[in-house]
Amino acid sequence: MTRSRVLRHQLAGALVVIGLWALLTYPGLVNPFVLPTPTAVLDAVVRGLTEGSLGDHVLRTSGTFVVCFALAVLLGIALGATPGLVPSVHRSVEPLISLALSVPIVTYFAFLVVLLGYGFWSVLALGVVTATPTMITSTVTAFQEVDAALLRVGAVYTASRPARFLRIVLPGSLATLSGGVRIAAGRALIGVIVGEMFLSSEGLGAQIVNASGFFDIPAYYAVVVALAVISYVVAVVFGAVENRTAAYVT
Numbered sequence: 001m002t003r004s005r006v007l008r009h010q011l012a013g014a015l016v017v018i019g020l021w022a023l024l025t026y027p028g029l030v031n032p033f034v035l036p037t038p039t040a041v042l043d044a045v046v047r048g049l050t051e052g053s054l055g056d057h058v059l060r061t062s063g064t065f066v067v068c069f070a071l072a073v074l075l076g077i078a079l080g081a082t083p084g085l086v087p088s089v090h091r092s093v094e095p096l097i098s099l100a101l102s103v104p105i106v107t108y109f110a111f112l113v114v115l116l117g118y119g120f121w122s123v124l125a126l127g128v129v130t131a132t133p134t135m136i137t138s139t140v141t142a143f144q145e146v147d148a149a150l151l152r153v154g155a156v157y158t159a160s161r162p163a164r165f166l167r168i169v170l171p172g173s174l175a176t177l178s179g180g181v182r183i184a185a186g187r188a189l190i191g192v193i194v195g196e197m198f199l200s201s202e203g204l205g206a207q208i209v210n211a212s213g214f215f216d217i218p219a220y221y222a223v224v225v226a227l228a229v230i231s232y233v234v235a236v237v238f239g240a241v242e243n244r245t246a247a248y249v250t
Contacts, residue, residue: 044218069189072187100133100136
């Protein structure tokens with residue numbers, strides 16, 4: 001399916017959702033306190049961008065996400081490389097990796113506030129620890145899938161370990177790594193939003209809490225729309241990266 005056709009399908013789905021939303025809200029079938037009309041939400045988005053601080057919070061959340069994501073990818077590859085290449089190390093640390101994947105995000109809150117205080121650094125740390133285990137797992141899987149015969153050939157020709165890593169392991173694991181990067185991006189965004197909701201007074205997550213606390217329902221949905229746009233952009237960008245990488249590898 002071509003990219004333009006995918007975009008048309010996505011646009012059609014969005015229009016269907018908006019149409020159903022309008023049919024429910026404009027005739028008054030749903031209490032506007034629960035679900036405002038599309039125009040009320042759009043007006044709240046415009047006011048937030050032109051008169052309020054919605055744009056500033058979008059930039060803050062986006063910037064925090066980029067830093068969290070980059071750190072998570074670097075840490076995930078660094079920590080997952082050895083277990084992925086050395087089976088005995090993987091067997092030793094596999095329970096720890098599984099534990100890190102299963103720990104609920106909320107368990108980190110008190111520890112991060114005590115260690116880093118309330119604010120940006122706690123949000124940053126939460127985003128990193130939310131996404132890094134996923135990247136570690138993807139790195140381990142990707143490196144384990146590298147053809148062992150190619151590694152033996154590299155050893156026979158006395159290629160150094162860095163050379164084998166750069167010329168054999170990394171190219172052979174790109175497809176799986178790119179999938180892990182896409183998933184880690186989503187996890188990092190979730191970590192940032194949840195962190196802003198509970199560990200900060202700035203960012204889109206904090207604005208969701210503020211709007212709901214003041215029962216400003218249109219402003220609440222305006223923030224949700226902003227988050228939906230960011231999430232869509234992240235999904236499209238990293239989905240395209242994954243597809244391009246898979247096409248390059250094959």
